[in-house]
Amino acid sequence: MKESLLYLAVFAIGLVLALLGVLPDVLLSASISKWILYGLLFFVGIQIGSSKGAFLAIRSIGRRIVWVPVATTLGTFAAAAIASLILPLRSLTDCLSVGAGFAYYSLSSILISGYRGAELGTIALLANIFREFMVLVFAPWMVKHFGPLSPICAGGATTMDTTLPVITRYSGTDYVVVALFHGMIIDFSVPLWVSFFAGLG
Amino acid sequence: MIQILLSIISGVAVGYAVRRSAFTKYVSRVIQIIILLLLFFLGVSVGSNKEVVNNFGAIGLDAFVIAALATLGSLIGARMVYKLFFERKKNDV
Numbered sequence: 658m659k660e661s662l663l664y665l666a667v668f669a670i671g672l673v674l675a676l677l678g679v680l681p682d683v684l685l686s687a688s689i690s691k692w693i694l695y696g697l698l699f700f701v702g703i704q705i706g707s708s709k710g711a712f713l714a715i716r717s718i719g720r721r722i723v724w725v726p727v728a729t730t731l732g733t734f735a736a737a738a739i740a741s742l743i744l745p746l747r748s749l750t751d752c753l754s755v756g757a758g759f760a761y762y763s764l765s766s767i768l769i770s771g772y773r774g775a776e777l778g779t780i781a782l783l784a785n786i787f788r789e790f791m792v793l794v795f796a797p798w799m800v801k802h803f804g805p806l807s808p809i810c811a812g813g814a815t816t817m818d819t820t821l822p823v824i825t826r827y828s829g830t831d832y833v834v835v836a837l838f839h840g841m842i843i844d845f846s847v848p849l850w851v852s853f854f855a856g857l858g
Numbered sequence: 859m860i861q862i863l864l865s866i867i868s869g870v871a872v873g874y875a876v877r878r879s880a881f882t883k884y885v886s887r888v889i890q891i892i893i894l895l896l897l898f899f900l901g902v903s904v905g906s907n908k909e910v911v912n913n914f915g916a917i918g919l920d921a922f923v924i925a926a927l928a929t930l931g932s933l934i935g936a937r938m939v940y941k942l943f944f945e946r947k948k949n950d951v
Contacts, residue, residue: 667894676911680902689882690899695865697892702869704885721943728935736931740924747920755921757926765895766900768862775903776910776917782900783921784928791929803937806944810936840940845947852862 664763668782694771698848701764702718705845718834725835726842729810730850733759748858750819751777757850758785759813760792760820766816772855796823805829809836814847816840 674680708836729818737756754773755767762785770778792812799807805828812820817840824836876882904910910917 664894664897668897668901668904671898673901675905682905690903693892693896693899695861697889697896698862698865699869699872700885700889700892701873703867703873703876704869704889705866705888706870706886708873724939724943725922727935728939729932732931733937734931736927736929736933737924738929743927744923746916747924752924755924760913767893767896767948770900770903774911775900775907779904779910780899780917780921780924781899783918783927784861787925788923788929789949791925796872799933800910803933804940804945806940807933807936810932810939817918831920837914848862848866856934 665786684741687811690767694821696769697764697767708841718838722838725806725809725839725847728806729813729839729843730846732810733757733813734816739807746843747780751780751856754851754854755784757847757854758788760785760788761814761844761847762786764847765788768851769855772852774833782792785813788813792820795822796827797821800827805832806835810844811837812836812840815842817844 733756735754737752738749740756741747741752744752751773754769755765755777758769758781762782765785766778766782769781789812792808792815798851799811808824809816809822809832812824816824816836820844821833821836821840825833828836871883873885
């Protein structure tokens with residue numbers, strides 16, 4: 658929670674400074690953020706390449722654990738497709754790109770603004786912050802009505818860090834390994850899915 | 859798209875090569891700092907885009923609708939997978 662507030666604050670500072678018109682033009686060019694973005698993805702890759710945990714989790718819980726990220730992904734994409742029918746201004750690939758952020762708001766908003774501009778990037782930032790926020794606030798309600806896996810699927814990429822404490826508390830410690838495995842898989846899939854959907858026309 | 863994939867893939871290769879070095883401990887910190895920098899730039903591009911500024915309320919509403927539905931969709935998926943694969947074997951989870 659503290660981290661999302663920090664991210665929102667930094668975003669807001671940039672926004673206010675631009676509104677006030679006090680920034681030099683150099684900072685307004687899109688190419689700086691593009692190169693920083695490639696650097697970011699390189700480091701995300703390093704994180705993926707150097708991690709170990711995923712295989713250990715499969716061994717301890719069995720192969721059914723892989724169905725949890727599948728449920729998250731399919732459930733999210735189906736619902737995002739429905740959202741595009743409700744929202745007249747947002748296309749199917751807009752909604753799928755935003756949904757594919759899986760609460761990883763920082764990375765997804767940056768990627769999406771690179772592909773589709775600042776407006777959809779801002780939607781991705783807000784939507785994915787909302788998603789994390791809902792898990793932090795409604796986890797007990799989720800467990801009661803949708804079972805112990807539900808805050809894990811709802812938490813998307815955050816289940817190995819920011820939402821892990823609430824999952825541990827309301828789903829039970831039995832589900833910590835599931836949450837870690839799930840968070841890792843979804844985390845890694847975010848840049849791939851977002852680039853895929855946002856790159857489609 | 860191709861630059862994005864190349865950035866990730868080269869990172870994975872380097873990450874695998876250095877997976878035993880102490881350097882990997884700092885990677886998540888580096889990522890966080892770069893993300894902060896980029897979010898600042900996202901704020902700047904939003905603030906200097908009149909159209910986005912004037913429609914901020916509508917944008918927030920769209921974001922909320924997508925977030926609420928996406929969360930609900932994943933809750934339904936979670937319930938199905940729990941019923942299918944987890945419930946009977948509760949004791950050995």
